Amino acid sequence: MTIRLSAAIERFPIAGNFTIARGSKTEAVVVAVRLEQDGHIGRGECVPYARYGETPQSTLAAIEALVPAFAAGMSRLDLQQALPPGAARNALDCALWDLEAKRAGTSAAALAGMTPPQHIETAFTISLGSPDEMADAAARAAHLPLLKIKLGTPGDAERLGAVRAAAPDTRLVVDANEGWHPDDLPVLLDICAHCRVELVEQPLPAGADGALVEINHTVPICADESVHALAGLEALVGRYEAINVKLDKTGGLTEALAVAARAEALGLSIMVGCMVSTSLSMLPARLLASRARWIDLDGPLLLEQDRPDGLVYERGMIAGGASPLWGG
Structure with missing residues (x-):
């Protein structure tokens, strides 16, 4: 029709x-x-x-x-x-x-045969900056349960130490956005372990991640730029412990659900991620939350204003329930 x-x-x-x-x-x-x-x-x-x-x-x-x-x-x-x-x-x-x-x-959840959690814990992103700038941002967000720390340029050890000192009890994940060099990775991972980082996302360029096989993963490593959709997922085994599933990479919810299922079968943990965007992007991705160990759906929190009828965020939690914006 x-x-x-x-x-x-x-x-x-x-x-x-x-x-x-x-x-x-x-x-x-x-x-x-x-x-x-x-x-x-x-x-x-x-x-x-x-x-x-x-x-x-x-x-x-x-x-x-x-x-x-x-x-x-x-x-x-x-x-x-x-x-x-x-x-x-x-x-x-x-x-x-x-x-x-x-x-x-x-609802879209019912069509997918899923029941999304009523409350979802999401990371909140701290942008890359000087150690003092990132420490200030982390201190303001220290009441939240999980912070995602953007790194990937010289001085990351100082940045991470400053963030951990500013938010001593908050759970941390790190995203290097392909910015680290293989020779520096063992030391940087040890620093992450010392700072009680739970996960390091895409430390090396996608084309250089074969080096991950040769080093000790003192912190679990998550693929982002190295994985898009179903094709090539098997090649990540042995290099990564987790993958970041983003609907903008998979080409929508349909393939994202298939990617999550295949990743689980391969023994890979799942992070559900997003680009900086509105709740219209977050709502479909929210359907993957029950399959994810880490959830990073903070896009609307980074905007001056979200769309009407967007998601409700409170102290690092996304409220469940239906939304007229998407999915019923």
Whole structure:
């Protein structure tokens, strides 16, 4: 049956700025999708990422190229073949989940055969900065249960020590965003272990992560840039203890669920992650929370303002329950 597809680039200012090893930004640029069928509306959102060769304009063009296919009744199964994993497919896939749930008078969680937790503990991200800047940010967030510390440039040992001193009782995970060198990794991992870091995310460039086989993992290591979708998942075994599942990488909830199941079968733990984006991106990812050991769905907390009817955050917890924004 005919589905009317429309999409647009939207911008959401970030509260302050967001800095990682690859640079800083002051706004989240997303592509929002709207699908209409028989009076029902399904919505989705994605974040094009330059690291993966995506731009907002190219993503919007890839989505709009499928207007005729959706007018002819494209299904989620059809979509998996029409586009590769990535941002464009994510927005469309999530919008189809939302549309299907609304047409069926149920929730996306029910369609997936899942019951999301009523309360979800999420990490809160501390941007890369000087040791003093990061310590100040960590002190302000020390009441939260889990902080994600952005590292990946010279001086990381001092940064991490300053953060741990400022938030002595808070659980920590570290994300180096491919910024460390194999020769420095054993020492940096030992420092992480000393600072009681639970997980180190993507310490080495994706093309250099073969070195992870040769070192002692004093802290569990999580793949992010090294894993996108189902293809290549088996190659991570022996290099990583965990993977970061992001819907913008998997190309939507459909493949993300398959990635999580396959990762579990391979003995890999799961982190559910996100780009800096609104609750329209977080709500589909929230369905993976029950399968994840670490949850990093703090995107809306980094914005000056979220979408209406967004998720409710309180002291590092995401409240459960239905939302009219996505998924029912």
